[in-house]
Amino acid sequence: MKDIVNQHLADIEAFLAETPEEIEAFRIKYIGKKGLMPALFTKMKDLDAEQRKEAGQLLNQLKNAVNDRIEILKSQTNSSSINFQTEDDLSRPANFAFEGSRHPLSIVRKKMIDIFARMGFTVEEGPEIEDDWHNFSALNFPPEHPARDMQDTFFVDKDPDIALRTHTSSVQIRKMENSTPPIRSIFPGRVYRNEAISARAHCFFHQIEGLYVDKNVSFADLKQTLLHFSREMFDAETGIRLRPSYFPFTEPSAEMDISCNLCGGKGCGFCKYTGWVEILGCGMVDPNVLKNCDIDPGVYSGFAFGIGVERITNLIYSVKDLRMFSENDLRFLNQFKAAH
Ligand code: DAH
Numbered sequence: 226m227k228d229i230v231n232q233h234l235a236d237i238e239a240f241l242a243e244t245p246e247e248i249e250a251f252r253i254k255y256i257g258k259k260g261l262m263p264a265l266f267t268k269m270k271d272l273d274a275e276q277r278k279e280a281g282q283l284l285n286q287l288k289n290a291v292n293d294r295i296e297i298l299k300s301q302t303n304s305s306s307i308n309f310q311t312e313d314d315l316s317r318p319a320n321f322a323f324e325g326s327r328h329p330l331s332i333v334r335k336k337m338i339d340i341f342a343r344m345g346f347t348v349e350e351g352p353e354i355e356d357d358w359h360n361f362s363a364l365n366f367p368p369e370h371p372a373r374d375m376q377d378t379f380f381v382d383k384d385p386d387i388a389l390r391t392h393t394s395s396v397q398i399r400k401m402e403n404s405t406p407p408i409r410s411i412f413p414g415r416v417y418r419n420e421a422i423s424a425r426a427h428c429f430f431h432q433i434e435g436l437y438v439d440k441n442v443s444f445a446d447l448k449q450t451l452l453h454f455s456r457e458m459f460d461a462e463t464g465i466r467l468r469p470s471y472f473p474f475t476e477p478s479a480e481m482d483i484s485c486n487l488c489g490g491k492g493c494g495f496c497k498y499t500g501w502v503e504i505l506g507c508g509m510v511d512p513n514v515l516k517n518c519d520i521d522p523g524v525y526s527g528f529a530f531g532i533g534v535e536r537i538t539n540l541i542y543s544v545k546d547l548r549m550f551s552e553n554d555l556r557f558l559n560q561f562k563a564a565h
Contacts, residue, residue: 226272226283233255248295251298262288268280299321326564330431332561333537333538334413338413340457341454348413350412351390351396351399354381355388355390355395357388359396360392363398365514379419392434393414393416400412401518407438411433415431416430422548425547431535432533433531435532438525442509459541463483463484466501468481474510474511474514483502504533504537505530506531510527515527538550542561
C-alpha cells in the first residue's frame with residue numbers, strides 16, 4: 226500500500242493543469258465516485274486491523290495531497306471556482322495571493338530605530354565598502370591592531386586600504402567630518418567579518434551605531450539613554466549593568482548587560498546562571514577621535530554605542546541559530562507574520 230500511495234503522491238505533486246476542465250478531470254480521477262481513492266478504500270477491507278490503521282492514514286494523506294494540489298492549481302489557473310467563466314464577472318473571488326511577512330531582523334531594527342527616534346536621534350547611513358581611515362585609523366586603531374588583519378577583515382581586491390566595514394562605527398566618523406555639533410544620530414547597517422559561519426557567528430550581521438556629541442555630554446547621559454532604550458525594547462523592569470571594557474575609539478569604554486529577559490535576572494541556562502546578558506559596547510568618544518574629525522575635545526564631548534541587531538532579535542524571539550536569518554526558509558519566516 227505504501228509504495229502505491231507514494232507513487233500517487235509523486236504523480237499528484239507533479240501534475241499540472243492549464244484549464245478548469247483539466248483540474249476537474251484530475252479531481253474525478255482521484256476522488257470522484259469511481260476514482261482511485263474510493264477503489265483503494267475498498268481494498269482496505271481485506272487488511273488486518275493494524276495494517277488497516279496504517280492504510281487509513283496513508284489514504285488520508287493522499288486525499289489531502291489531492292485537495293491541496295487542486296487548490297494550488299486553481300490559484301495558478303486564476304479561477305478560484307471553475308464555475309466562473311469570464312474575467313469581468315465581478316462576483317468572481319479575488320485571485321489567491323501569497324501574503325509576505327517582514328523579516329524578524331527588520332521588525333526588530335525598526336523597533337530599535339523608533340525608540341531612538343523618539344529620543345531625538347536622526348537616522349543616517351554610510352557605505353558598506355569603507356576605507357582604512359573611516360573603519361580603523363580615525364577611530365584610533367593602532368597600526369598593528371589585530372582587527373586590521375586579513376583574518377578578521379574582508380579586503381576588496383586585496384587593496385589594504387579598501388574593505389567591507391567591520392562595524393558601523395565608521396559612520397560616526399563620516400558624520401562628525403561632515404557636520405558640527407550638536408550631533409545626535411544613529412546609524413543602522415550591515416557589517417562584515419571574516420568568520421567561519423556557524424550557529425553563533427556569521428560573516429555578515431547588523432548593527433546600530435549611536436553617537437551624541439555636544440557641550441557637556443557625560444557618562445550619565447549615556448547611561449540614562451541606554452537604560453531608557455532597554456526598558457522600551459524589553460520591559461519596564463529591565464535592569465542594566467555596565468562593565469569596564471576597552472575599545473580604541475572610546476575612553477572610558479564599557480560593555481552593557483541587561484537583566485536576563487528569560488528568567489528576570491534569577492539565573493537560567495540562557496544567561497549561564499549569571500542573571501545578565503550582554504547586548505552592546507559603548508563609551509565616551511575618545512578625544513583623539515574628535516580631533517581626527519576636527520571637533521575640539523576642549524569644547525565638546527560625546528558618547529557612542531554599538532548594538533548588534535541579531536543579538537537583540539535572539540533575545541526577543543529565541544532564535545538559536547544565526548544562519549536561519551539568511552537561509553530564507555519560509556517555515557522560519559512565516560512565523561513572524563503576526564509580529565508587525
Ligand atoms: N564597534 C564595536 C563593535 O563592533 C561596537 C561599539 C563599541 C561601538 C563601543 C561603539 C562603542 O560606538 O562606543 O564591536
